[in-house]
Amino acid sequence: MERNSMMSLLARHGRRTRLRTRPAHLPLVAAILTAVTVTAAPTAGADETNCGGTHFVASWAASPTDALAPVDAAGAPVPLAVADQTFRMIITPHLGGTQLRVRLTNRYGLGPVTFARVSVGNQVAGAAVDALTPVSFDGGASVTVAAGAEILSDPVPFAVAAFRPVAVSIHVAGVAGPPTKHWNANATSYYAGPNSGDLTGQPGPEQFASTTGSWLYVSALDVRAQAATRSVVAFGDSITDGFVGTSAIPVPVDRAVADVNGRYPDALQRRLDAAGIPISVVNAGIGSNRVLTSGEPLMPGASGLARFERDALEQSGVAGVLVQEGINDLGLPPAADAAGMIAGYQQLIAMAHGHGKKIWLGTLLPASDALVDGVALAPRSESDRQQINAWIRGQRIADGVVDFDVALRDPDNPSVLRDDYSGPDRLHPNLAGYRAMADVIDLGMLSTAGSPRC
Template identity: 70%
Template sequence: MNFPGPTPRRIRASGPSALTVPAAVAVLVSALVGVGIDPAVVHAQSSCDGTHFVASWTAAPTDSVTPLDAWGQPTPLTVDDQTFRMIITPHLAGTQLRVHLTNRFGLTPVTFDRVSIGNQVSGPVVGDIAPVKFDGRTSITVPAGSDVTSDPIAFTVGSFAPLAVSIHVSGAAGPPTKHWNANATSYYSPHGSGDLTAQPASHQFSSTTGAWFYVQALDVSAPASTRAVVAFGDSITDGFVGATALSVPADRAVADTNGRYPDLLQRRLDAANVPISVVNAGIGSNRVLTSGEPLLLGPSGLSRFQRDALDRAGVAAVLVQEGINDLGLPPAPDVAAMIAGYEQLIAAAHRSGKKIWLGTLLPASDALVDGVLLAPRSETDRQQINIWIRTQNRADGVVDFDAALRDPADPAVLQQIYSSPDRLHPSPAGYRAMADTIDLTMLTDTRSPAC
């Protein structure tokens, strides 16, 4: 089973040609065989030399037409000669990077007239501004449904040091592709305010947003032994903390704290000096089987798995924790359909030569959303799915988030300390417990795609 979703065209940036590599490898192998050396031995000894690009930060595109962000603030439905200053926080440090921008859900082509990157000083104030180019040009027009990758940029980024990606859109365009719940504060200027990408500070960045517009990923050049792990899922992976019993709006107090479980897992890896970058491909309200376009739910997990997870730079493995929205939002599938969906994700990862781990589903029987109001019978299905996740042997490992966060006195609900007010999403303490549940040796038992 697969579900239709937009298949973006990627506009590739220029760079050193790789066309001569296969021929060079063939000559080398022939020479090694001729002198009696096993090429496999040489590969094992030298395969992790050099560098490659690794995803340092990602945000899965959700939509373009949802009129409010997760804080309840309006989002632009048209764009015209204005600048977006998006604040992102990379996980992997380095001195050369490239930026991915997206018009995946745009209704019209969009011209990125100027793009820059800089270190956030405070709010919309930035320093060390550097231009971003595409095939050597400062401007590029991206068709609707497409993504674009920049040329490599010499720029030093630090782990958890926030960056500002400033994007000037010249002329008129339709609604910007976005990631609906950024859990971070970004800025943009009004229509007609022009190119502010080279301005360290400007009072014209008069609007704030809790969404990310246009920016999709940041890659960093790293040693070939460095790899990325994608955390793939719904709002729980995305780090949503509900402020009310109905979940929305998101709790603004957690913005800019980088308290999502993938962020906290990254802190653990950094402390252990493990060369892995954990990037986030969570989408609020996302489902494994059913697409939610054109609204913020995004394409189904099955239809977006390749481009949002497997295609990211340097990815060696994916950790999937998704399914509670399938049970809680119509049309609700049966357990067999859910298991078949997980099996498709596992098969896709293995076809790509990547590992995949499954996380158990968290309890939500007392939540209004995905619980008593919308899915009063989902607990039985959740238990059956979790039994299958724990006992199956197709995935490369299991993370038992459910066992870590459920209430010992009532396993059908979250422990109070680990729950947001909505009883569906974890609290900041719950996200920390999720990160602490993951066995780091499971993550380190992966090889870089460059090795």
């Protein structure tokens, strides 16, 4: 790596910044070097040194995937051009509070985008909202975000309740290219037609005639929480993202699972809440994502190694990351082998520890009878999966292990999912399977990751 590039990377970790631009993709060796030489990235509230008071903690997140896929996971069209219109994105926070801030993204935009007005409100039903509250950026209502950049709003007084849907309404002024999105939201959001203008102050649903199963422009919501509260990031692929298919071919997504918040991180959040543990679980899963291989510019997104810092380690109040990813590396061409995957996991561990965060590894689920990622098209995938899982169980460099494989595999045929936990494609769990994934996670293990404020 050139000296100027390394100095730029160090500078980015040495100061807080509200407007973030796309980092250069680093070679794998440099990723390890970065992990062991760069000190922990500042988190919201890091300027306060005691454990009292409050800080901002991620309550919801969705990793940007792309801007070019023309349809969402259910096959509905997604805008590839924007013209003076308003998008009403419905998100479900995991942590409540009385103050929030919103992160908007233009990570995969082809040019600058102007967010002329933004508001938040509580979803009443569909696109109907109440308690509309304007959002500002450095004191102004409008902000222009360059291609590759993201912007964090000012703190907004607004009552957020866990699992009560929040509507983020975004008016894009003028003409813009395809919006950066999270491809498979497993949630229904809304948008108005071109040239319909600013509807961010409109509580009614009348002009929001179009629906989408993607999240456009919005990538995170933070809430102000007590100092001991922290976030844990669930990092992975479509299994973390909560995908449930409809047939042997994974797409389209089963729309029956939309808006039920049935992903394993959702079920894990409910367990933590019931136990009174002040941890917010945020989701950094991306469908078809791989640890080693990038899918940019299409919806699989940047590789896990390339996006780990931004999508996981830079979340507000993050204390640890639970990684369950790798089945696509084994099943999709060019297929990785066990040795390459283990090296990739070691790099993720080094990056997390280099930032002072805990990291836990989840074993890979069986999929030998799946059409995608199974042995019919990837003959080595099952043997490599078993080698990887053996390494995950035996290694001692991560901070813990979650054995998802044992929890969901068929005891009579450990190379496949249990029938009662499998979706139709035999690759993704069904909702019962996702609950089983959450149930096998040791809450005490997660609790060992203390707040970055304390």
